[in-house]
Amino acid sequence: MIRNILWDVDGTLLNFKDSEKHALSSCLMGAGIRPTDEMIAKYSEINKSFWERLERGELTRDQILVQRFEVFFDLIGKKVNISKFEKAYQAALANVFFYYDNSLMLCQKFKEEGFRQYVVTNGVASTQNKKLRDSKFYYIMDDVFISDEIGHPKPNQQFFKTVFDSIPNFSKEETIIIGDSLTSDIRGGNNAGIQCCWYNPRGEKPDLNVRIDYEIKHLWELQKILNNNIK
Numbered sequence: 001m002i003r004n005i006l007w008d009v010d011g012t013l014l015n016f017k018d019s020e021k022h023a024l025s026s027c028l029m030g031a032g033i034r035p036t037d038e039m040i041a042k043y044s045e046i047n048k049s050f051w052e053r054l055e056r057g058e059l060t061r062d063q064i065l066v067q068r069f070e071v072f073f074d075l076i077g078k079k080v081n082i083s084k085f086e087k088a089y090q091a092a093l094a095n096v097f098f099y100y101d102n103s104l105m106l107c108q109k110f111k112e113e114g115f116r117q118y119v120v121t122n123g124v125a126s127t128q129n130k131k132l133r134d135s136k137f138y139y140i141m142d143d144v145f146i147s148d149e150i151g152h153p154k155p156n157q158q159f160f161k162t163v164f165d166s167i168p169n170f171s172k173e174e175t176i177i178i179g180d181s182l183t184s185d186i187r188g189g190n191n192a193g194i195q196c197c198w199y200n201p202r203g204e205k206p207d208l209n210v211r212i213d214y215e216i217k218h219l220w221e222l223q224k225i226l227n228n229n230i231k
């Protein structure tokens with residue numbers, strides 16, 4: 001029976017793409033650059049590939065925060081003060097959020113039903129903490145685990161070990177992770193020996209050889225999975 005729910009944040013509880021678009025557009029305008037959809041899509045792709053390099057342990061957090069913008073501004077042929085831009089971007093990103101599938105209400109419901117819920121996220125601690133407070137998840141979750149504070153990102157097993165050690169009376173059999181990323185959430189959950197639920201709202205084909213125990217298009221499908229999971 002599932003008792004512990006580990007939630008990814010960006011791209012799962014919150015719609016990261018819309019936040020990214022909003023934050024990047026406003027920062028580009030602030031730097032005197034007119035944003036286009038193509039630019040935003042390019043940045044999004046670059047950013048994703050950089051975070052995957054962090055997941056693989058190839059780059060540190062500080063390196064990716066700066067280098068993603070170096071690559072981006074090179075690509076669009078603009079010169080800006082990268083460190084100033086990156087600071088403005090982090091601030092903008094922390095100031096805006098959009099829920100997926102009325103996720104806050106779902107988490108509130110799970111809380112009332114007695115599930116223990118935890119945030120497990122790769123990201124910048126100050127940005128994630130502010131976003132979690134503003135979006136109110138902070139007050140529903142039993143605890144919040146941010147890679148930046150733990151010192152290792154998902155899918156690293158050190159990350160999961162820290163999470164498991166911090167949960168009272170923890171048992172792997174009673175635990176599920178829900179996330180949109182096969183490389184960090186599902187692979188991490190596979191290696192950590194817990195159940196894995198892939199949130200795949202756009203119905204994409206899995207491009208990685210991982211064990212997907214459950215796949216959902218809408219977060220509320222989880223209700224059925226958790227109710228059927230009585231062993």
Ligand SMILES: [Mg+2]
Nearest residue numbers: 008010011180
């Ligand atoms: Mg995610």
